[in-house]
Amino acid sequence: MSKYTEEELQKELETKEYEYGFYTDIESETFPKGLNEDIIRAISKKKNEPEWMTEWRIDAFKIWSEMEEPEWANVHYEKPNFQNISYYSAPKKADPNKTLDDVDPELLEMYKKLGISIDEQKKLQGIAIDIVVDSVSVATTFKKTLAEKGIIFCPISEAIQEHPELVKKYLGTVVPKKDNFYAALNSAVFTDGSFCYIPKGVRCPMELSTYFRINQAGTGQFERTLVIADEESYVSYLEGCTAPSRDENQLHAAVVELIALDDAEIKYSTVQNWYPGNAEGKGGVYNFVTKRGLCETNSKISWTQVETGSAVTWKYPSCVLKGNNSVGEFYSIAVTNNFQQADTGTKMIHLGKNTKSTIISKGISAGRSQNSYRGLVQIAAKAENARNFSQCDSLLMGNKCGAHTFPYIEAKNKTAQVEHEATTSKIGEDQIFYCNQRGIDTEKAIALIVNGFSKDVLNKLPMEFAVEAQKLLEISLEGSVG
Amino acid sequence: MLQIKNLHAGIEDKGILKGIDLEVKAGEVHAIMGPNGSGKSTLSSVIAGKEEYEVTEGEIFLNGENIDELGPEERAHAGVFLSFQYPVEIPGVSVTNFVKTAINETRKAKGLEEMPASEMLKKIREKAELLEIDRKFLSRSLNEGFSGGEKKRNEIFQMAMLEPKLAILDETDSGLDIDALRIVANGVNKLRNKDNAVIVITHYQRLLDYIVPDFVHVLHNGKIVKSGTKELALELEEKGYDWIKQEATI
Ligand SMILES: Nc1ncnc2c1ncn2[C@@H]1O[C@H](COP(=O)(O)OP(=O)(O)OP(=O)(O)O)[C@@H](O)[C@H]1O
Numbered sequence: 252m253s254k255y256t257e258e259e260l261q262k263e264l265e266t267k268e269y270e271y272g273f274y275t276d277i278e279s280e281t282f283p284k285g286l287n288e289d290i291i292r293a294i295s296k297k298k299n300e301p302e303w304m305t306e307w308r309i310d311a312f313k314i315w316s317e318m319e320e321p322e323w324a325n326v327h328y329e330k331p332n333f334q335n336i337s338y339y340s341a342p343k344k345a346d347p348n349k350t351l352d353d354v355d356p357e358l359l360e361m362y363k364k365l366g367i368s369i370d371e372q373k374k375l376q377g378i379a380i381d382i383v384v385d386s387v388s389v390a391t392t393f394k395k396t397l398a399e400k401g402i403i404f405c406p407i408s409e410a411i412q413e414h415p416e417l418v419k420k421y422l423g424t425v426v427p428k429k430d431n432f433y434a435a436l437n438s439a440v441f442t443d444g445s446f447c448y449i450p451k452g453v454r455c456p457m458e459l460s461t462y463f464r465i466n467q468a469g470t471g472q473f474e475r476t477l478v479i480a481d482e483e484s485y486v487s488y489l490e491g492c493t494a495p496s497r498d499e500n501q502l503h504a505a506v507v508e509l510i511a512l513d514d515a516e517i518k519y520s521t522v523q524n525w526y527p528g529n530a531e532g533k534g535g536v537y538n539f540v541t542k543r544g545l546c547e548t549n550s551k552i553s554w555t556q557v558e559t560g561s562a563v564t565w566k567y568p569s570c571v572l573k574g575n576n577s578v579g580e581f582y583s584i585a586v587t588n589n590f591q592q593a594d595t596g597t598k599m600i601h602l603g604k605n606t607k608s609t610i611i612s613k614g615i616s617a618g619r620s621q622n623s624y625r626g627l628v629q630i631a632a633k634a635e636n637a638r639n640f641s642q643c644d645s646l647l648m649g650n651k652c653g654a655h656t657f658p659y660i661e662a663k664n665k666t667a668q669v670e671h672e673a674t675t676s677k678i679g680e681d682q683i684f685y686c687n688q689r690g691i692d693t694e695k696a697i698a699l700i701v702n703g704f705s706k707d708v709l710n711k712l713p714m715e716f717a718v719e720a721q722k723l724l725e726i727s728l729e730g731s732v733g
Numbered sequence: 734m735l736q737i738k739n740l741h742a743g744i745e746d747k748g749i750l751k752g753i754d755l756e757v758k759a760g761e762v763h764a765i766m767g768p769n770g771s772g773k774s775t776l777s778s779v780i781a782g783k784e785e786y787e788v789t790e791g792e793i794f795l796n797g798e799n800i801d802e803l804g805p806e807e808r809a810h811a812g813v814f815l816s817f818q819y820p821v822e823i824p825g826v827s828v829t830n831f832v833k834t835a836i837n838e839t840r841k842a843k844g845l846e847e848m849p850a851s852e853m854l855k856k857i858r859e860k861a862e863l864l865e866i867d868r869k870f871l872s873r874s875l876n877e878g879f880s881g882g883e884k885k886r887n888e889i890f891q892m893a894m895l896e897p898k899l900a901i902l903d904e905t906d907s908g909l910d911i912d913a914l915r916i917v918a919n920g921v922n923k924l925r926n927k928d929n930a931v932i933v934i935t936h937y938q939r940l941l942d943y944i945v946p947d948f949v950h951v952l953h954n955g956k957i958v959k960s961g962t963k964e965l966a967l968e969l970e971e972k973g974y975d976w977i978k979q980e981a982t983i
């Protein structure tokens with residue numbers, strides 16, 4: 252008999268388990284723990300990088316060494332010991348140049364568990380996928396189809412070798428090395444990630460997708476993604492993330508840079524499901540990510556994210572609306588449960604004239620979790636007729652969790668129009684009973700209500716992933732896991 | 734179909750239902766009337782299995798089985814439907830999606846496959862027509878921003894879709910305009926057959942002009958203080974409740 256009281260709901264939510272918490276025994280090559288110039292040179296050497304790249308990293312390391320870890324986010328955690336992390340771990344048999352038949356069967360098995368059989372993916376028209384396990388990129392499908400259109404989609408390590416002019420020109424231009432503590436760290440030690448270039452006037456014919464997975468213990472993942480949409484081009488990009496369940500905390504500090512040149516459009520969607528820690532708050536991934544996009548004239552960048560994982564999340568996908576008439580969008584669903592803490596939001600920096608931004612943030616908190624939205628809308632003095640609309644809705648389950656909203660607005664131009672709306676609601680016993688009365692059990696009822704609450708954002712995801720995201724929301728908030 | 738024996742229920746220390754006996758047979762219509770706060774909605778909630786209320790004494794049988802241990806969704810699967818006096822809003826969930834989920838969850842509980850989309854669509858069209866509901870309405874968020882009358886009509890639409898064995902209509906008439914009342918009442922009548930039963934809770938005779946009850950019960954202070962046939966409702970309409978309250982206290 253499933254019945255609903257606040258207390259029982261609480262209990263039910265606490266028993267949630269992490270579906271992707273397996274560890275795959277793949278032979279790995281892992282660097283000794285610790286961070287210094289030698290390690291960085293070794294990473295760079297391992298990756299066969301040109302001199303300029305090595306120096307770029309060393310420079311970032313020097314900047315990082317002088318920086319202090321930020322304290323201002325509304326999250327509390329034991330700070331990672333940066334000398335106790337291994338900065339490079341690679342499945343031994345991985346080699347991006349090999350065909351799929353050469354891929355370690357254990358790896359393939361892992362993909363299967365993740366629900367991303369590459370074979371299937373290969374057949375599935377419309378999605379090209381790059382998979383990053385620990386520090387290296389292990390498979391990129393659809394390369395050929397894309398190459399015919401002049402689209403480059405490959406591991407960033409490969410791009411550094413094969414397309415140095417593009418990497419040199421754009422890397423670190425949107426998120427400079429000194430931008431923040433974790434961005435500096437990432438710049439020094441990033442090991443892989445995806446690179447994508449869409450040539451002028453090309454509409455990318457399929458979703459590009461990267462799948463990140465932390466497998467090895469005691470390692471950090473520092474991937475770097477660089478997406479460049481040349482003039483009048485379009486691309487939709489999706490990243491998904493999982494990690495095994497471990498008692499210790501794992502660090503994930505990624506940097507994503509998007510560049511939309513004149514009249515280009517980039518849609519960047521994330522479904523993040525890193526291990527959130529167990530019901531007592533032990534373990535889980537620290538997800539400290541810097542994501543930023545630069546919009547040139549008439550261009551558009553949309554960030555859509557569904558965040559259900561990680562013990563601590565600190566993440567603000569942002570848009571720098573540099574060009575006139577450029578558009579920035581941020582659609583986010585952040586779910587926190589048990590002892591998870593999320594401090595996420597966005598920054599919309601309006602520099603150009605007639606720039607427009609939209610922010611829709613949906614926070615769902617359960618258990619004893621803390622869910623904060625932090626958003627900055629900045630309108631520069633020269634940004635005539637800039638417009639922003641922000642809406643932040645919070646849904647609470649039970650009495651022990653918290654939702655917080657921190658909107659910051661800095662308007663330096665009088666023509667700016669900035670609107671902010673916020674609501675907080677609770678899933679009511681009456682709503683649950685109403686659903687129950689119609690034959691819908693409590694778990695399904697919660698899923699239904701949460702999906703309804705998140706609909707505005709789910710609708711922004713590419714179709715294939717909206718369904719996946721919906722499932723993920725259910726898993727994150729329900730007692731039973733498949 | 735439904736048998737209630739000496740039912741006592743309440744909330745925390747407060748007793749609300751104080752010994753209810755009621756038997757509803759298949760094919761029958763029962764009307765329950767009674768002053769505000771007498772316990773009519775509480776009775777329907779308790780039959781539907783709302784956990785908030787504690788049953789302290791007595792039993793409820795559905796088709797001869799004690800349903801005391803069944804959760805609200807299990808009772809729904811067994812064919813109990815409650816048209817709420819105050820239907821709740823579920824933002825972002827369309828009427829169609831909600832009804833579809835309700836039907837398929839009920840089927841799942843019975844070990845049946847999901848209803849094929851075409852069949853579902855056909856049924857939705859049919860029932861929307863029966864209740865003269867504009868299909869655009871069905872894509873709106875459940876009860877969000879619905880007028881009082883729209884909410885009630887939507888409840889009966891769900892009833893039509895779910896085809897319950899026992900339907901309890903808690904003041905479904907309140908909020909409906911004259912035309913809507915006729916449409917909804919006719920809808921309910923069309924759904925009636927010899928295998929199902931309806932309990933209508935109302936304050937007014939006008940609904941009973943359309944849905945003619947076989948029995949009328951008066952609930953006062955948590956007890957059924959008078960039962961009769963449809964003439965009792967007419968008498969109440971004329972005289973109010975005072976004479977019954979007095980009779981009850983003697
Ligand atoms: N959840 C509750 N908490 C406290 N009191 C309640 C609760 N539910 C019902 N009651 C009380 O029980 C009594 C019966 O309420 P109920 O809603 O069943 O009346 P009703 O007969 O449906 O009245 P109306 O004709 O106004 O709809 C009222 O005094 C009401 O205040």
Ligand SMILES: [Mg+2]
Pocket residue numbers: 773774775818903
């Ligand atoms: Mg009532």
